[in-house]
Each structure stands twice: as C-alpha cells, then as structure tokens.
Amino acid sequence: xxxxxxxxxxxxxxxxxxxxxxxxxxxxxxxxxxxxxxxxxxxxxxxxxxxxxxxxxxxxxxxxxxxxxxxxxxxxxxxxxxxxxxxxxxxxxxxxxxxxxxxxxxxxxxxxxxxxxxxxxxxxxxxxxxxxxxxxxxxxxxxxxxxxxxxxxxxxxxxxxxxxxxxxxxxxxxxxxxxxxxxxxxxxxxxxxxxxxxxxxxxxxxxxxxxxxxxxxxxxxxxxxxxxxxxxxxxxxxxxxxxxxxxxxxxxxxxxxxxxxxxxxxxxxxxxxxxxxxxxxxxxxxxxxxxxxxxxxxxxxxxxxxxxxxxxxxxxxxxxxxxxxxxxxxxxxxxxxxxxxxxxxxxxxxxxxxxxxxxxx
Numbered sequence: 001x002x003x004x005x006x007x008x009x010x011x012x013x014x015x016x017x018x019x020x021x022x023x024x025x026x027x028x029x030x031x032x033x034x035x036x037x038x039x040x041x042x043x044x045x046x047x048x049x050x051x052x053x054x055x056x057x058x059x060x061x062x063x064x065x066x067x068x069x070x071x072x073x074x075x076x077x078x079x080x081x082x083x084x085x086x087x088x089x090x091x092x093x094x095x096x097x098x099x100x101x102x103x104x105x106x107x108x109x110x111x112x113x114x115x116x117x118x119x120x121x122x123x124x125x126x127x128x129x130x131x132x133x134x135x136x137x138x139x140x141x142x143x144x145x146x147x148x149x150x151x152x153x154x155x156x157x158x159x160x161x162x163x164x165x166x167x168x169x170x171x172x173x174x175x176x177x178x179x180x181x182x183x184x185x186x187x188x189x190x191x192x193x194x195x196x197x198x199x200x201x202x203x204x205x206x207x208x209x210x211x212x213x214x215x216x217x218x219x220x221x222x223x224x225x226x227x228x229x230x231x232x233x234x235x236x237x238x239x240x241x242x243x244x245x246x247x248x249x250x251x252x253x254x255x256x257x258x259x260x261x262x263x264x265x266x267x268x269x270x271x272x273x274x275x276x277x278x279x280x281x282x283x284x285x286x287x288x289x290x291x292x293x294x295x296x297x298x299x300x301x302x303x304x305x306x307x308x309x310x311x312x313x314x315x316x317x318x319x320x321x322x323x324x325x326x327x328x329x330x331x332x333x334x335x336x337x338x339x340x341x342x343x344x345x346x347x348x349x350x351x352x353x354x355x356x357x358x359x360x361x
Contacts, residue, residue: 003088004101007075011105015064015071022063027052030059047131054128057121058249061113061274068109069281069308072102073301076289085290095346099286106282114275118253122271125250156180161193169194173208187214188231196232205232266322269331273315280339281308287345311338 034048076098079085085098149160156179162172175188190211195204208231216223248267256268288304311334318331 004104007079007098007101008105010075010079011068011071011102012108013071014074015067015105015109018070018074019060019063019067022067023059026059026063027056030055051128051131054124054131057116057124061116061121064109064113064116065274065278065281066308068106068278069285069304070301072106072282072285073289073304074298076102076286077291077298077300080289080291095287099283099346102282102286103279106279110275110278113278117271117274122250122252126252129247129250167194173211175206175208183217185214185216185218188212189214190231205234207232262323262326265326265328266319269322269328270315270319273331273335276335277311277315280335280342281311283342283346284308284338287342287348307341314338 031052034052076085079088088098147160147162149158151158157175157177159176160174161170164170170193171191173188173190173193175190177186177188178184179186188208188211190208192210193206193208196207197204208228210229211227211231213226213228213231214223215226248263251264251267253268253271256264256271259265284307285304288300288307291299314334314337315331318334321330322328
C-alpha cells in the first residue's frame with residue numbers, strides 16, 4: 001500500500017505539472033488567435049473570454065491523456081535513474097505489477113476525460129456556439145460604426161453600411177471586392193442586409209436585399225450588372241478560428257446515440273476513444289520509461305512521444321474513415337493494435353529471456 005501511494009502520488013504530481021504547462025501553452029496560443037479575430041471584428045470583445053472559458057473542457061480532454069503519458073515517463077524515469085525501481089524489482093515487483101499500480105491513477109484520469117468528452121465539453125461547445133450565433137456576435141460587417149468603411153481580407157474587400165439598427169440590420173450597404181489573382185472588381189449595392197446563420201451547419205451568410213451587383217475590370221466597358229431582390233454569400237471561416245469548430249461537437253452525447261448518420265457515429269466513437277486511450281498509453285509509458293543512471297530519466301521521452309503521436313494520428317484518421325463510410329472497425333482496430341503493442345512492450349524482456357532460454361535449452 002505504501003508503494004502504491006508513493007507511485008500514485010508521484011505520477012499524479014508529474015501529471016498535474018505537465019498539464020499546467022500544456023494548458024498555459026494551448027490556452028495562450030488560442031487566446032492570441034481569438035484576440036486577433038476580435039481585433040479585426042470577426043467576434044465581439046465582450047464574448048471572447050466567455051467563449052474561451054466554455055472551450056476549456058475541450059482543451060483538457062486532449063491535454064490530460066498527454067499529461068498522464070509524459071507524467072508516467074518522468075516519474076518512472078526518475079525512479080529508474082535513481083535505482084528505486086531496481087530495488088522494487090529485487091523485492092519481487094514485476095513489470096505487470098508496476099503497470100497495475102500505474103493504471104490506478106490512469107483510471108482516475110480516464111474517468112475525468114470521459115466526463116469531459118461525453119458531457120462537459122459538448123455542453124461547453126453548445127454554450128459557446130450559442131454566444132457566437134447571437135446577432136451581436138455574428139458581426140463582421142456589423143461591428144462597424146454607421147457610416148465608416150472597413151477593410152477585410154488583406155484589403156481585398158471593403159464594406160460600408162450607412163446605418164445599422166438595433167437588430168443588426170444594415171441599410172444602404174456597399175461591398176467592393178477584388179480577386180487576389182487578377183484586377184477584376186465586384187461591387188455590390190443593396191438597400192439592406194444582415195448576417196444569417198444556417199441552423200444546420202452554423203455557417204454565416206451575408207444576405208443582401210434589393211440591390212445590384214457590378215462585376216468587371218476597371219477601365220473596361222464590359223461590366224456585368226445583375227439586379228437582385230435577395231442575394232446571399234458565404235462568409236469564409238479560417239481554419240482554427242473561433243467559429244471553425246464543427247457543429248457536431250456541440251451535440252449532446254445522448255442525442256448522438258439516437259442518430260445513425262456517419263458524422264454522428266464518428267463523433268460518438270471519438271468521444272468514447274479519448275478515455276479508452278488513457279489506460280493504453282499509460283501501459284506504453286510504463287514500458288518505455290525503463291532507463292538507468294547513465295542514460296538519465298529523459299532518455300525514452302522522444303521515442304515514446306513518437307508512439308503517442310502515431311496513436312493519436314491513427315485515431316483522427318479512423319474518425320475520418322468513419323465519417324466517410326460509417327464503419328467503426330478502423331477505430332476499434334487502432335485501439336486493439338496499440339493495446340497489443342502496449343502488452344508487447346511491457347512483457348518484452350520476459351518474452352526475450354524465455355526465447356533465449358528455449359534456444360539455449
């Protein structure tokens with residue numbers, strides 16, 4: 001029991017330290033990106049911090065498995081480097097028992113990850129999306145004060161609205177856009193317009209009403225003029241932006257259980273895979289943490305991180321395959337392959353010694 005408390009405490013301490021460092025790195029990076037979006041008017045500054053707070057569970061469901069993996073490597077690596085594991089092995093503690101001791105904090109972390117991925121993170125994503133889909137948050141053109149021009153897309157798009165009412169409806173709208181590859185200009189004039197959010201996809205559209213669209217090259221006489229009563233244009237979202245999170249991420253897990261489409265199935269299996277990932281990588285970390293005083297406690301971190309990265313990439317690719325054809329076997333096979341790899345690495349020394357003994361015999 002004392003050995004268990006000692007190992008569990010050391011593993012959890014290292015895991016917490018690594019999680020704090022990873023959280024600071026991830027949170028600061030995302031915050032800087034979202035702050036840049038607020039600076040150019042893609043989102044309002046008032047909802048920036050609440051959206052970040054609602055997205056925290058989504059960060060931690062990915063941070064915690066990696067933190068536990070690195071925490072076990074650091075903890076057991078120190079024990080090997082200080083010859084403490086050698087003493088435990090001399091007292092009859094086998095590799096399997098070390099793995100069982102490490103699985104206890106791993107099961108605790110897996111339970112937290114399961115709570116985050118299955119309930120807390122989808123609820124937080126739904127709340128964040130609700131904030132982003134309010135009329136005041138769906139801005140882009142609406143953030144301008146009435147009667148001021150706004151540049152977007154590196155100056156290739158200029159927009160203007162004479163007045164904007166309390167409901168976010170713009171009046172007397174002017175939009176000028178130039179393609180990046182040539183000098184073709186597109187100028188749109190409309191009596192009114194507003195930003196509409198598609199309830200199915202969550203994508204934003206600029207909807208203009210009662211206007212005309214002029215397209216051509218400056219100095220030429222072959223302009224194309226089109227009049228319209230209603231015109232809609234998709235507002236592009238940059239990869240990694242605050243609005244780029246798929247809508248499926250905000251759907252509750254219990255609703256995903258009742259859906260049979262491939263995207264819902266992929267999202268459900270992804271949420272189930274995150275807690276299942278934890279005990280498997282914990283055993284891999286225990287197996288790869290073996291070192292000695294000469295090599296140091298950090299000797300195996302590089303190869304171990306490569307295995308973790310391959311595992312995670314395999315899971316993401318499996319999710320893409322499920323979205324494509326609805327078959328869940330790629331993700332199940334991925335977990336089985338790495339579970340077998342974990343067992344092989346854990347018992348590699350025993351298997352090797354037995355094989356050598358059979359050859360000598």
